[in-house]
Amino acid sequence: GAVVSQHPSWVICKSGTSVKIECRSLDFQATTMFWYRQFPKQSLMLMATSNEGSKATYEQGVEKDKFLINHASLTLSTLTVTSAHPEDSSFYICSASGGLAVSYNEQFFGPGTRLTVL
Amino acid sequence: DAKTTQPPSMDCAEGRAANLPCNHSTISGNEYVYWYRQIHSQGPQYIIHGLKNNETNEMASLIITEDRKSSTLILPHATLRDTAVYYCIVRVPIVSGTASKLTFGTGTRLQVTL
Numbered sequence: 001g002a003v004v005s006q007h008p009s010w011v012i013c014k015s016g017t018s019v020k021i022e023c024r025s026l027d028f029q030a031t032t033m034f035w036y037r038q039f040p041k042q043s044l045m046l047m048a049t050s051n052e053g054s055k056a057t058y059e060q061g062v063e064k065d066k067f068l069i070n071h072a073s074l075t076l077s078t079l080t081v082t083s084a085h086p087e088d089s090s091f092y093i094c095s096a097s098g099g100l101a102v103s104y105n106e107q108f109f110g111p112g113t114r115l116t117v118l
Numbered sequence: 119d120a121k122t123t124q125p126p127s128m129d130c131a132e133g134r135a136a137n138l139p140c141n142h143s144t145i146s147g148n149e150y151v152y153w154y155r156q157i158h159s160q161g162p163q164y165i166i167h168g169l170k171n172n173e174t175n176e177m178a179s180l181i182i183t184e185d186r187k188s189s190t191l192i193l194p195h196a197t198l199r200d201t202a203v204y205y206c207i208v209r210v211p212i213v214s215g216t217a218s219k220l221t222f223g224t225g226t227r228l229q230v231t232l
Contacts, residue, residue, distance in 0.1 A: 004161075032217055043224050091159070097216065107220060109163070110161050112159070112161050
């Protein structure tokens with residue numbers, strides 16, 4: 001099946017710094033990528049939807065100036081957490097879609113990135 | 119997307135069948151039922167999906183009631199590696215030519231024991 005990678009798998013940073021997380025589709029072209037956030041013992045919450053070459057669409061309550069999303073190519077999307085604070089510590093997961101016609105699995109998930117802000 | 123209701127947790131003995139229920143009484147005619155699972159500290163993994171007919175693949179079987187208001191995911195021979203949170207999601211797969219978003223509920227935490 002299609003493979004999605006994330007880098008880094010974990011990161012620890014100081015409060016006030018910015019952190020960039022990469023999401024790559026390794027064997028297919030992802031026209032759409034989704035970014036989720038998951039706090040401990042909670043479900044995944046969609047943060048934003050990103051279509052290649054256009055601005056991301058953010059879910060209600062997600063600050064677009066704090067969580068910068070770039071989807072400049074069909075195989076790479078990045079999420080930058082700007083001026084990170086301890087409350088941004090979470091598990092960040094991306095998924096990618098090739099925009100295929102209706103098929104059994106349009107979204108392929110990455111392994112996640114655990115961010116800890118000190 | 120239609121809302122789903124799942125029990126918060128279930129236990130299953132290894133080697134036995136795990137039957138995970140999901141209620142989706144407000145599902146509309148063009149919405150599919152999808153199942154994903156998430157093993158601890160990993161990204162979600164697709165399991166199976168269906169519209170109205172029962173489906174089976176190498177991982178599981180999906181039984182959808184005739185009125186489509188509920189479904190059951192069946193893991194025929196559960197192993198310890200099947201311990202995970204299982205999410206039932208109903209959605210229209212494609213909107214405006216692109217994959218639609220997935221809305222995750224709280225899921226069912228399945229614990230497989232020896």
